[in-house]
Amino acid sequence: MKSCDVFPGSRRLIKGTVPPSSLLLIGPSGVGKTIFCKQFIYAGLLVSEPCIYVTTNESPEEIEKSMKTFGFDFEPNKDNKLFRIVDGCSWKLGGESSSKYVVDSQHDYLTSLSIEIKKAKQDLNNIRLVLDSVSELTSRCDHGAVLNFLQMLTARIRTEGGKAICTVASGAHDEHFMNLLRLTGDGILEMKVDDSGKEFKRLLRIFSLRGAKHKTNWTPFEITDKGIVVKSETELRCALCSKLIDWEPVTKIVDGKKYCFDTLDCANTYKKLKSIYGDSFE
Amino acid sequence: MGTTLAFHSYKGGTGKKTLVTNLAATFAMMGKRVCLLDFDVYAPSLTMYFQHTPESHLNDFLAGEAEISDILVDVSSELGLNGKLFIGFSSPKKEDIHKIEINHDVKWQFDAFKKFLAAKKELISEYELDYLILDTSPGIRYWAINAIAAANLLFLMMKVSEMDMVGTKKMITEIYDSLIKYGSKYFIILNKISGASPLQEFQVNVNEQMIREIEERVGSEVIGAIPCFCDIQFSSHEVLYAIKQPKHQFSKCVLDIANKIEGKSKNSE
Numbered sequence: 001m002k003s004c005d006v007f008p009g010s011r012r013l014i015k016g017t018v019p020p021s022s023l024l025l026i027g028p029s030g031v032g033k034t035i036f037c038k039q040f041i042y043a044g045l046l047v048s049e050p051c052i053y054v055t056t057n058e059s060p061e062e063i064e065k066s067m068k069t070f071g072f073d074f075e076p077n078k079d080n081k082l083f084r085i086v087d088g089c090s091w092k093l094g095g096e097s098s099s100k101y102v103v104d105s106q107h108d109y110l111t112s113l114s115i116e117i118k119k120a121k122q123d124l125n126n127i128r129l130v131l132d133s134v135s136e137l138t139s140r141c142d143h144g145a146v147l148n149f150l151q152m153l154t155a156r157i158r159t160e161g162g163k164a165i166c167t168v169a170s171g172a173h174d175e176h177f178m179n180l181l182r183l184t185g186d187g188i189l190e191m192k193v194d195d196s197g198k199e200f201k202r203l204l205r206i207f208s209l210r211g212a213k214h215k216t217n218w219t220p221f222e223i224t225d226k227g228i229v230v231k232s233e234t235e236l237r238c239a240l241c242s243k244l245i246d247w248e249p250v251t252k253i254v255d256g257k258k259y260c261f262d263t264l265d266c267a268n269t270y271k272k273l274k275s276i277y278g279d280s281f282e
Numbered sequence: 283m284g285t286t287l288a289f290h291s292y293k294g295g296t297g298k299k300t301l302v303t304n305l306a307a308t309f310a311m312m313g314k315r316v317c318l319l320d321f322d323v324y325a326p327s328l329t330m331y332f333q334h335t336p337e338s339h340l341n342d343f344l345a346g347e348a349e350i351s352d353i354l355v356d357v358s359s360e361l362g363l364n365g366k367l368f369i370g371f372s373s374p375k376k377e378d379i380h381k382i383e384i385n386h387d388v389k390w391q392f393d394a395f396k397k398f399l400a401a402k403k404e405l406i407s408e409y410e411l412d413y414l415i416l417d418t419s420p421g422i423r424y425w426a427i428n429a430i431a432a433a434n435l436l437f438l439m440m441k442v443s444e445m446d447m448v449g450t451k452k453m454i455t456e457i458y459d460s461l462i463k464y465g466s467k468y469f470i471i472l473n474k475i476s477g478a479s480p481l482q483e484f485q486v487n488v489n490e491q492m493i494r495e496i497e498e499r500v501g502s503e504v505i506g507a508i509p510c511f512c513d514i515q516f517s518s519h520e521v522l523y524a525i526k527q528p529k530h531q532f533s534k535c536v537l538d539i540a541n542k543i544e545g546k547s548k549n550s551e
Contacts, residue, residue: 238400240399241397241403242400243400243403262403263403266399268464269464272460273428273431275461275464276427276457280388
């Protein structure tokens with residue numbers, strides 16, 4: 001059993017399953033977008049989903065090294081080719097790359113990127129794809145061309161039943177472009193930093209996600225040595241199984257006392273045990 | 283949402299283990315996703331039916347020394363099943379049985395059970411189970427009662443004997459009836475019925491009048507009635523008849539019970 005999030009905090013923030021979708025991840029530089037993406041990829045590899053990481057500002061070596069730092073062991077999947085990196089970065093360094101899918105400087109950048117992504121996903125279905133980052137693309141290509149490229153890429157991933165996350169640096173683009181960009185995906189994840197209080201806080205929220213019921217409030221997260229950990233605002237736990245209650249609790253009065261449960265099944269099991277063991281069951 | 287089934291009996295020797303293992307295999311042959319957990323922690327014996335020596339047991343999970351996923355063995359492909367069958371074995375080691383029964387205090391036992399309840403949700407959702415089957419130990423013992431409380435549909439196995447009938451009725455009055463108001467449903471399965479005619483290939487005659495009388499006496503619906511089959515009774519080893527001998531009358535009885543449970547499960551949703 002691989003009991004893991006589709007992306008960091010997804011089980012806490014989304015009710016039910018995450019639909020096939022392309023998401024924009026918007027946040028300031030240094031907030032944790034890239035780690036978030038690597039964790040999204042690793043979560044896919046854990047359930048044997050094919051994953052493609054399209055990088056524009058890190059070399060494949062840097063990505064692999066950083067993933068290892070957080071314990072995201074992708075090595076078994078390199079051998080079975082479930083994990084592929086499309087290298088849109090190394091051309092700047094003369095084109096040397098450990099990846100089979102490298103953007104070259106002979107073609108237009110977006111055309112070459114499209115060709116390499118197509119090659120990388122040729123024999124794969126239901127892929128997870130990361131594009132890190134859209135902002136880097138706009139520094140090289142016309143905004144209209146980037147939007148077209150993204151619309152085609154995300155539509156293709158979604159219709160093939162896959163999931164994609166594209167990162168965008170907040171504050172790096174004008175409002176008009178951001179508004180158009182927001183229309184390209186099925187949902188928007190936002191990250192921000194709050195340093196107004198005593199503590200430096202990182203926060204995440206799902207601004208929108210088509211086809212899923214989700215929370216919309218800002219939720220704190222931390223970057224730990226195992227990656228991103230999304231915290232709960234309240235630590236309400238089920239009176240029976242002690243599981244963290246992420247959604248509305250099932251509240252029941254038993255023997256005059258109020259209890260919160262994770263599910264109705266837990267509430268009923270609690271009552272059954274009470275009826276059998278009496279007060280000794282607490 | 284998968285259904286949790288618990289199989290219980292007043293006393294041992296009712297053929298519960300043989301039925302439960304064959305039923306789990308039958309469900310999986312029908313294409314269902316099934317997990318069978320050995321909550322007969324005092325006398326575990328699922329290894330007799332599924333020849334495996336797992337690295338981790340249910341005991342390790344309850345002690346917090348393993349994840350629930352660590353203890354499950356997927357036997358689907360080796361048995362050629364259309365669906366999925368995962369088995370969670372209990373440790374047959376004397377010291378492990380002793381430990382779970384005596385070495386831990388009540389708080390430990392409750393905490394371990396709560397851990398199982400949390401894992402049960404994960405199991406059903408992550409493994410997309412249709413059925414989680416809990417095989418329990420006979421009688422009113424701690425882990426048997428807990429398994430019963432954790433289940434939606436309860437099945438009481440009994441032989442047609444006065445002792446079984448009185449004991450089963452007593453358990454129903456003292457425990458089962460109090461669970462109904464919290465959503466549980468229970469049914470009787472009669473096993474090893476003497477006087478039936480299992481030797482005729484297409485006909486197993488069970489006395490319907492007798493079944494109605496038992497239903498009236500114990501106050502519950504009889505969902506299955508299995509004749510006593512000499513070859514099973516005196517077999518030197520345990521067999522998954524549902525797989526090895528699907529045409530055996532016993533396998534047909536198990537299939538009939540599986541279909542009835544399917545119906546009850548849908549009704550209880």
